[in-house]
Amino acid sequence: MPANDEEHGTAAAFTGIDRIIHEPARLSILAVLRAFETADFVFLLKQTELSRGNLSSHLSKLEAVGYAEITKEFVDKVPRTLVRLTDAGRKAVATYRAEMDQILATL
Amino acid sequence: MNRTETMDNVEMKAMRATIRDGITEMLLGIMLLVFGVLFYFASSLAALGVLLQPLLPLLGKLLKRKYVYPRIGYAKVAKDPHAARGIIWTAIIAIVFILSALGVFVLTLGYDLGFPLWRSHCIPATAGILMAIGPWVVARTYRLARWYAFAVLSVLAGVGLPLFNIATGYAAVGLQSAFVGGLSLSYGLGLFLTFLRKYTVEEPSHAGE
Numbered sequence: 001m002p003a004n005d006e007e008h009g010t011a012a013a014f015t016g017i018d019r020i021i022h023e024p025a026r027l028s029i030l031a032v033l034r035a036f037e038t039a040d041f042v043f044l045l046k047q048t049e050l051s052r053g054n055l056s057s058h059l060s061k062l063e064a065v066g067y068a069e070i071t072k073e074f075v076d077k078v079p080r081t082l083v084r085l086t087d088a089g090r091k092a093v094a095t096y097r098a099e100m101d102q103i104l105a106t107l
Numbered sequence: 108m109n110r111t112e113t114m115d116n117v118e119m120k121a122m123r124a125t126i127r128d129g130i131t132e133m134l135l136g137i138m139l140l141v142f143g144v145l146f147y148f149a150s151s152l153a154a155l156g157v158l159l160q161p162l163l164p165l166l167g168k169l170l171k172r173k174y175v176y177p178r179i180g181y182a183k184v185a186k187d188p189h190a191a192r193g194i195i196w197t198a199i200i201a202i203v204f205i206l207s208a209l210g211v212f213v214l215t216l217g218y219d220l221g222f223p224l225w226r227s228h229c230i231p232a233t234a235g236i237l238m239a240i241g242p243w244v245v246a247r248t249y250r251l252a253r254w255y256a257f258a259v260l261s262v263l264a265g266v267g268l269p270l271f272n273i274a275t276g277y278a279a280v281g282l283q284s285a286f287v288g289g290l291s292l293s294y295g296l297g298l299f300l301t302f303l304r305k306y307t308v309e310e311p312s313h314a315g316e
Contacts, residue, residue, distance in 0.1 A: 037184065
C-alpha cells in the first residue's frame with residue numbers, strides 16, 4: 001500500500017473511534033468503572049481527580065448513551081450515588097480498546 | 108505510554124485504592140496471630156481459630172463502613188471469573204508438591220530416619236507453603252510487593268524455624284503463623300493510621316446535582 005493510502009487508512013480508522021469513550025475524562029471514568037461491579041460518586045471523584053461538576057456532567061453523558069447506570073440510595077441516612085458500567089458500556093470499552101490497539105499497531 | 112496501557116494503570120490504581128487502608132492486612136494478621144498462639148500453646152485448641160473466620164469479614168465490613176467509605180468512597184470489585192480458578196490451581200500445585208515431597212522423603216530419608224524428621228521439619232515447611240497461597244494470590248491480583256513479602260516470609264519461616272533449631276513440629280507452625288500474623292497486623296495498623304491521617308471525610312454528593 002502506498003504511504004498516502006496507509007495514512008488515509010489510519011485516519012479512516014480513527015473516525016470509527018467512539019468519541020464518547022475517547023474523551024480523556026470519560027475514558028478515565030470508564031477505566032475505573034471497568035474494574036468494579038459498582039462504585040460510588042466519591043470513589044470516582046477520588047480516582048479520576050475530576051471536579052464534582054465535571055464528574056457529574058460526564059456521568060450524565062455516559063448514562064444518556066447507556067454506558068453507565070446511576071442509582072441513588074441512602075446508607076445510614078447519608079445519600080449515596082452508585083454508578084455501574086452497563087453491559088453495553090463494558091462491550092463498548094472492550095471494542096474501543098481493541099480498536100485502539102489495532103490502530104497503534106499500524107502506526 | 109499508550110491509551111490502553113493508561114487505562115490498565117488507572118484500573119489497577121483504582122483497585123489498589125480499595126486495599127490501601129490496611130484492613131485486609133490487619134484481618135489476616137489477627138487470624139494468623141490467634142491461630143499461631145493457639146497452635147503454639149495448645150495445638151488441640153487451634154480449631155478454635157476457625158471460629159474467627161466468619162467474624163473477621165464482619166469486622167472488616169464494619170471498619171470499611173465507618174472509616175473507609177466516608178473518606179475514599181465505596182467500590183465493589185468486580186468478580187473475576189478466573190480468580191477462583193487461579194486459587195484452585197495454586198492449591199492443587201501446592202498439594203501435589205507437598206505429596207511429591209512426602210513421597211520422595213518416604214523413598215529416601217524416611218527409610219533411615221523415620222517420620223520424626225518429617226514431623227519436626229517438613230510439617231512446618233508444608234504449613235508455610237499452604238499459608239503462602241492466599242497472600243500470593245492477592246499479590247498477583249493487585250501486583251503489590253508487600254503481599255509477595257508475606258508469602259515469601261511464610262515459606263521462609265516454615266523452613267527456617269526448624270532448620271535453625273528455633274522451633275520444630277507443631278510449635279514451629281504456631282510460631283511461624285504468629286510471626287507472619289504479627290508482622291501483617293503491625294503493617295496493617297500502620298497503613299490504617301496513615302490512611303486515617305491522609306484522607307478526610309468527604310461530603311456525600313449526588314451525581315447530576
